[in-house]
Amino acid sequence: MQTKRIKIKLGNISDSGNSDYYREYRLALQEAALLLIKGEIVAFPTETVYGLGADALNEKACQKIFAVKGRPADNPLIVHVAEISEARRLVRDWPETAEICALKFWPGPLTLVLPKAPIIPDIISAGLDTVALRMPSHQVALDLISAAGCPLAAPSANISGKPSPTDGAHVWQDLEGKIPLILDAGNTAYGLESTVLDLTGEIPVILRPGGVTREQLSAELGRVEADLAGDRDGPGLARPKSPGMKYRHYAPSGEIILLEGELEEKADKIAQYLNNRKTGKKVALLCMQETFDILKAKIKQQPDLLYFFGSQKKPGEAASHLFAGLRLCDQQGIDIILAEGMPSEGIGLAFMNRLHKAAGKR
Ligand code: TXA
Numbered sequence: 397m398q399t400k401r402i403k404i405k406l407g408n409i410s411d412s413g414n415s416d417y418y419r420e421y422r423l424a425l426q427e428a429a430l431l432l433i434k435g436e437i438v439a440f441p442t443e444t445v446y447g448l449g450a451d452a453l454n455e456k457a458c459q460k461i462f463a464v465k466g467r468p469a470d471n472p473l474i475v476h477v478a479e480i481s482e483a484r485r486l487v488r489d490w491p492e493t494a495e496i497c498a499l500k501f502w503p504g505p506l507t508l509v510l511p512k513a514p515i516i517p518d519i520i521s522a523g524l525d526t527v528a529l530r531m532p533s534h535q536v537a538l539d540l541i542s543a544a545g546c547p548l549a550a551p552s553a554n555i556s557g558k559p560s561p562t563d564g565a566h567v568w569q570d571l572e573g574k575i576p577l578i579l580d581a582g583n584t585a586y587g588l589e590s591t592v593l594d595l596t597g598e599i600p601v602i603l604r605p606g607g608v609t610r611e612q613l614s615a616e617l618g619r620v621e622a623d624l625a626g627d628r629d630g631p632g633l634a635r636p637k638s639p640g641m642k643y644r645h646y647a648p649s650g651e652i653i654l655l656e657g658e659l660e661e662k663a664d665k666i667a668q669y670l671n672n673r674k675t676g677k678k679v680a681l682l683c684m685q686e687t688f689d690i691l692k693a694k695i696k697q698q699p700d701l702l703y704f705f706g707s708q709k710k711p712g713e714a715a716s717h718l719f720a721g722l723r724l725c726d727q728q729g730i731d732i733i734l735a736e737g738m739p740s741e742g743i744g745l746a747f748m749n750r751l752h753k754a755a756g757k758r
C-alpha cells in the first residue's frame with residue numbers, strides 16, 4: 397500500500413480562515429475523513445502522541461488497527477470525541493466525577509474509563525464492560541473527528557511494543573506502506589500518552605499516569621488512587637485493570653540502564669560506566685543538561701550518542717523528548733542506553749512509568 401503523508405503547518409491554520417493554506421488544510425481533512433468513513437485507518441496528531449484512527453463504531457475498521465500495529469486483541473482502544481455530549485452518548489453512566497473532569501481537563505490529555513454503551517463494538521473494549529474516552533486538544537485531531545462525523549478509536553500510531561510516535565516522521569518509520577494516510581503536524585506537545593483514569597469505582601483510580609498529573613486530579617476530585625501494578629513486568633500481574641499495562645512497551649532495541657538518585661551520585665555512576673566501558677558496544681547517554689554540566693569534567697570517554705532530554709527546570713518539556721530519544725538510539729544502533737530518571741512527581745510520574753516499562757526488568 398502506498399502511504400501519503402500530508403504535512404500541516406499549525407501556525408498557518410489557526411490564524412486565518414481565508415488563505416490558500418487553510419483551503420489546502422480543509423482538503424486534507426476531507427481526504428482523511430473520507431478514508432475514515434470508508435472504513436480505512438489514518439494516522440493523525442494529538443497533543444500527546446500520534447494516534448492511528450478508525451471509525452469507532454465500525455468494527456471492521458477497528459480490526460485493521462489491531463492488524464497493522466500487531467496489537468494483542470485483549471488490549472482495548474481509547475475512543476476520541478470532539479464534544480462532551482458525544483462522550484455521554486457512548487457510556488451508560490456519566491457520574492459527577494466525569495462531568496468535573498471533562499469540564500476541567502477536556503480537551504486535554506486525560507482519558508476516562510466508564511461503563512460502555514451497547515453502541516461501542518466489543519473489539520474496542522476488548523471484552524471489558526467499560527470504554528475509555530478522551531477529547532484531545534490538538535486542533536487537527538478535533539477537526540478530523542468533526543470532519544469524519546464519528547468518534548475515532550485510536551491507539552498510539554506505532555508498531556506495538558515500540559516507543560510511541562511524537563513526530564510524523566516516527567509514524568512514517570513504523571507504518572509507511574501499511575496505512576493510506578498520515579497527517580503530519582510535526583512534534584506533539586506532551587510527548588507522553590494521556591492519563592487513564594478509571595471512574596467506575598467509588599474512588600477514581602489512575603491506571604496510567606500521563607499529561608494530567610495526579611496532583612491536578614486530586615485538586616478537583618479529592619482522593620485519587622494509582623493502580624500502577626502493571627508498571628513492571630512480573631508474576632501476578634497477568635490481569636491488571638488496564639490490560640495495556642501488562643505488556644513491555646516503549647522498548648528500544650538496546651539495553652536500558654536507568655539512573656536514579658541524587659545528581660552527584662548519578663553523575664558518578666555515569667562517569668564510572670563510561671570510563672570503564674568495554675569497546676565494541678555502542679553506548680548512548682540520555683540525560684538532563686544540568687547533569688551533563690557536572691559530568692563533563694569526570695568523563696574520559698565520550699558516549700557514542702549524547703542526547704539531552706532538556707532542563708530540570710522544565711520537566712514537562714524534558715519528558716516530551718523521551719520517546720524521540722529512545723527512537724534515536726534505535727536508529728543509531730545503540731547497544732546500551734544510560735538513561736537518567738527524574739523525580740516521580742507531577743509529570744515525572746508518567747516519565748518514570750514509561751522509562752521503567754522501556755527498561756523492562758533490567
Ligand atoms: O494519549 C493517548 O492516550 C494516545 C493518543 C493517541 O490519544 N493513545 C494511546 O492509546 O496511548 P494506547 O492504545 O496506546 O493506550 C491505551 C491505554 C492502554 O493502556 C489500554 O489498556 C487502556 O488505555 N485502556 C483502553 N481502554 C480501557 C478500558 N476500557 N479499561 C481500562 N484501560 C483501558
Ligand code: MG
Nearest residue numbers: 551552553560
Ligand atoms: Mg500505545
